[in-house]
Amino acid sequence: MLLPWICLFIALAAERNSASAINNIGDTSPAYTGKPSAPLRRFFKRELKCEDGEYPGNQYCCKNCPAGTYVENDCQENHQKPNCQPCTDGKDYMDKPNGYHQCLLCKRCDPEQGEDVHSPCTVFRNTVCKCKVNFFCGTNSTQDPRSCDHCQPCTQCEKGVAESCTETRDTVCNKGSRYRWGLLAALILVAVGAGLLCVRCRQKPRPIYQPPTLTPLVKPYPSHLEDIDLETPLQDLADIMLHDDVVKCVRRMGLSNPTIDDIKNTNGQGREGRYQLLRSWYVQYGQMGALRHLIKTLRDQGLNKPADDFIDILNRRVQP
Incomplete structure (x- = not known):
């Protein structure tokens, strides 16, 4: 008579334990000590520590796509090649091995701004613009001396040309005879004033010379920080x-608008978004000369405090 009741009790206990186990899957509270199975683990790109020549994919470290191509689909196994597709000739390019999911748009030379094509865009190299005749290069922030960011019209002289306009320098105009006579008169007045001043100096005792107070220069960074790996320290720069x-700086340093928009849409505008912008520029630029270029860009943008704070952070991280 008791056997059916015993079987019913065992079945109810087993059902209760099963429901408790299901509710506790993924529970990270101290009361639950079980671990979720591997498929429930969430992978983040920042958790992946990839080797040189690799980028953090969706879940694995993938080999970089070669120059002239981009990543269409990430690899499905660790340290394997992704699905790479070529850039479109004349439309976009990629000038180095990369892990980007789109190519960089080619620059367009604007004839109305005095620009002309020096060399066209290929899948491996961006367009190089030069200044047309009667224009000179006012700004060039690139490392290519043939390129120019902003062309300006050469000055037209009314009284003759002293030095002709070149690709990198504006015209130097003649000042005319009136200017020379004015300069001569100014020199005579300076000489007379200096003579009168010397006479008065002889009549009065010489004051004690006080060296001028020098304005402190901006903080340089020590030589032992040159060309250090910035990938991890850039997290600290994103915090400050x-x-x-950050968007202004990375755009000034050459990060394209499509890449900036893609990172903003994927990571937002918080700390992670700021870090991914800085890291994306760093991966594109490379380690050599990156710190010098970054500090100069920060100071050119008037961001001296973040630049000085970042140097202090690097000094604490790296001892000479």
Whole structure:
């Protein structure tokens, strides 16, 4: 008579234990000590520590795509090649091995701004613009001396040309005879004033010379920080900068607008978004000369405090 009741009790206990186990899957509270199975683990790109020549894919470290191509689909196994597709000739390019999911748009030379094509865009190299005749290069922030960011019209002289306009320098105009006579008169007045001043100096005792107070220069960075690996320290720089300032800096340093928009849409404008912008520029630029270029860009943007704070952070991290 008791056997059916015993079987019913065992079945109810087993059902209760099964429901408790299901509710506790993924529970990270101290009361639950079980671990979720591998498929429930969430992978983040920042958790992946990839080797040189690799990038953090969706879940694995993937080999970089070669120059002239981009990543269409990430690899499905660790340290394997992704699905790479070529850039479109004349439309976009990729000038180095990369892990980007789109190519960089080619620059367009604007004839109305005095620009002309020096060399066209290929899948391996961006367009190089030069200044047309009667224009000179006012700004060139690239490492290519043939390129120019902003062309300006050469000055037209009314009284003759002293030095002709070149690709990198504006015209130097003649000042005319009136200017020479004015300069001569100014020199005579300076000489007379200096003579009168010397006479008065002889009549009065010489004051004690006080050296002028020098304005402190901006903080340089020590030589032992040159060309160090910035990937991890850039996380600290992301903590001390505003998102808009980071966007201005990486755009000034050559990061394309499509890449900036893609990172903003994927990671937002918080700390992670700021870090991914800085890291994306760093992966594109490379380690050599990166710190010098970054500090100069920060100071050119008037961001001296973040630049000085970042140097202090690097000094604490790296001992000479």
